[in-house]
Amino acid sequence: MSKFYYNQEQESYDAIVVGTGISGGWAAKELCENGLKTLVLERGPMVRHREDYPTANMDNWDFPHAGSTTREDIKQQEKQSRTGYTTSAASKHWFVNDLEHPYNETKRFDWMRGYHVGGRSIMWGRQSYRWSDIDFGANKNDGIAVDWPVRYKDIAPWYDKVESFIGVSGENLGLAQLPDGIFEPMMELNCVEQHFREQVADKFNGRVVTAGRTAHITSDKKFEGDGRVRCQFRNRCIRGCPFGGYFSSVSSTLPTAERTGNLTLRPDSIVHEVIYDPDTKLATGVKVIDRETKEAFEFKAKVIFLCASSMASTAILMQSKSDRFENGLGNDSDQLGRNIMDHHLGVGASGKFDGFDDKYYKGRKPSGVYVPRFRNLGGDSNMKDFIRGYGYQGGASRGNWEESVSELSFGKDYKDAMLKPGGWTFGMGGFGEVLPYEDNRMTLDYDKKDKWGLPTVTFDAEFKENEWKMREDMKQQAVEMLEKAGLRDVQPYDNPGALGLGIHEMGTARMGRDPKTSVVNGNNQVHACKNVYVTDGAFMTSASCVNPSLTYMAFTARAANHAVQELKKGNI
Known part of the structure; x- marks a missing residue:
């Protein structure tokens, strides 16, 4: 993908897209393919597919x-x-400097x-699941939010x-809580994962x-x-994939948008700020600060898509104040x-498995097993202590040579140990739904500004009773499933961390x-400004328990x- 810069002679476009990640790339692709001259704005530097993955082939x-952290x-x-x-x-170069x-x-x-x-389409976990009507109807059925x-x-x-375009490997299961899709061939389970599945x-x-x-190509x-081919099973995905084996906007949606001739990309x-016209009750454009020069610009468009990520898009709306919107664009509802x-x-269990000593696996599979939600789906699955549910992600592998170091082996025994795989281990961790609480919120601090003179975000949010009760069951059921599948030395764990750790902020x-x-x-x-669309995680009304990117x-x-x-x- 070539590097596009703003043409000084052009200030107005049909559409503006803010952000180039999973949502922004899709907005750019669809708008450009429909003939709209589209300006895509990214607050960070340019990244070209293949050319700008500096660690992709490093050991x-x-x-x-x-490679250790300093x-x-x-x-x-x-x-x-x-x-x-x-x-x-x-991968540290992909994440911002906190300072x-x-x-x-x-x-x-x-x-x-x-x-x-x-x-984050470069670094995402690529787990891609559809929501069901159980999810879309949950708030109404539970009488919350x-x-x-x-x-x-x-x-x-x-x-x-989306699935047909990006490529998602998986299998259809016929489950009401996890709708079937259009899939690439499923990544094969290894022998212990298959054993666990059967047990x-x-x-x-019903489990x-x-x-x-997983959003990986597994067929031809x-x-x-940009020349996407099947996954090479290197499992270095977070570094950027030179093969385009998994979906990212730089390998997929943005090059597709570029080929239309309608894309202008300005990193x-x-x-x-979104500029609002009180006479037309529409937005007319956006205000921009150049990251490097700090020069101010304004760009105009007929329609604006905010895809900057949940908190960033909301921060833009909050800063978009006017006589009509004193507390931020579209904030009539507070x-x-x-x-x-x-x-x-961060909650689940792991254990050791005796057997299959003559079995191994080929390559570095970038995905393991998934256990779909089985709680609060009706009948015996309903729980008294909490609503909604959770799924598990996990997998099995054989220990590596580091086990032999811990045994302090030397000489011939040490050499033999390095060539012999360790025993099988299996771990699984839960992903649970967080309810939408009105007092879990972010605000802007105008007394603490960043280097561009913009207010910083303050978070005031936490897990509450429903999440804590759910975690108890997540841990208990992980232990029970592993033990009944024949694993030994099963150890539970519960490291809750805090909101945001799932990197699925909504x-x-x-x-x-x-x-x-x-x-x-x-x-x-936006209800009160119909030519502004918000399509990243900010718009989510509830969270489900599955990874949200496919839904975005x-x-x-x-x-x-x-x-x-x-x-x-x-109309707009």
Whole structure:
């Protein structure tokens, strides 16, 4: 993908997209393919597919300190290092410097950010699951928060479109809580994972084990983008994939948008405000600060898509103040910044498996097993202590040569141990739904500004009783499944961390039917400013227990096509 810069002679476009990640890439693709001259603004530097993946082909010995994290790394990413992986030498360059991009915590919040073209689509976990009507109807059925104004049938065609374009490996299961999709061949389970699958099916009525549904190409089918080919099973995905084996916007949606001739991409462009016209009750454009020069710009457009990531898009809306919107664009409901959600994780169990000593596996599979939700689906699955549910991700592997170090082996015994694989281990961790609580929120601090003179974000959010009760069951059921599958030395764990650790931050500009209780409508339009669309995680009304990125993409594609039709009709 070539490097596009703003043409000084051009100030106006048909559409502006803020952000180049999973949502922004899809908005750009759909708008450009529908003939709209589209300006895509990214606050970070340019990243070109293949050319700008500096660690993609490096081994541990190629890094200083053998790739280990240094004190200086942690100093620069102290908050983000809580994940345990942002400071890795192989991927630390994708995550922002906390000192340059500060935020504030009334309560701990782990905000993982990637400011560059492609955003976190380069580093994401690639787990891709559809929501079901159980999810879309959950708030209404439980009598909490607000009801989603859409149902599965509204989004299903867009799930089809997205899966067909990005490539998702998996298998159809016929489960009401996890709708089937259009899949690439499933990544094969290894022998212990297959054994676990069979044992769970035999000993737990209705529970299912499958391979993780992963946005990887596993066939020879041709996918659009920049020369994408099947996954090479290197499992270095977080570094950027030169093969385009997994979906990212830099290998897929952005090159597709570029080929239309309708894309202008401007990196190093920090959008901080949407400009509102009180006469037309529409937005006219955005205000931008150049990241490097700090020069101010304004760009105009007929329609604006905010895809900067949940908190960043909401921060832009909060800063977009006017006589009409004293508390931020579209904030008539006072819901802007509220209802922060994520998934809670870090709870589960692991154990050792005796057997299959003559078996191993080929390659470095970038995905393991998935156990879909089995709680609160009716009948015996309903729980008294908590609502909603959780799933598990996990996998089996054989110990590596490091086990022999711990045994302090030397000489011939040591050499033999290095060539002999260790025993099998199996671990599984839960991903649980977090409810939308109005007092879990973010605000802006105008007394603490960043280097561009913009207010910093303050988080005040926490897990509550429903999540804590759910975690008890997540741990207990993990232990029970592993033990009944024949594992020994099964050890539970529960390291809750805090919101944000799941890197699935959602809410803050929720979707709903009523402008008095929500920020955007069922088409992702800001209720009171219909030519502004919010299609990243900010619009989410509830969280489900599955990874949300596929849903962001489906809603974004749907919203972009809605915007095109509304422009043609003259409604915006």
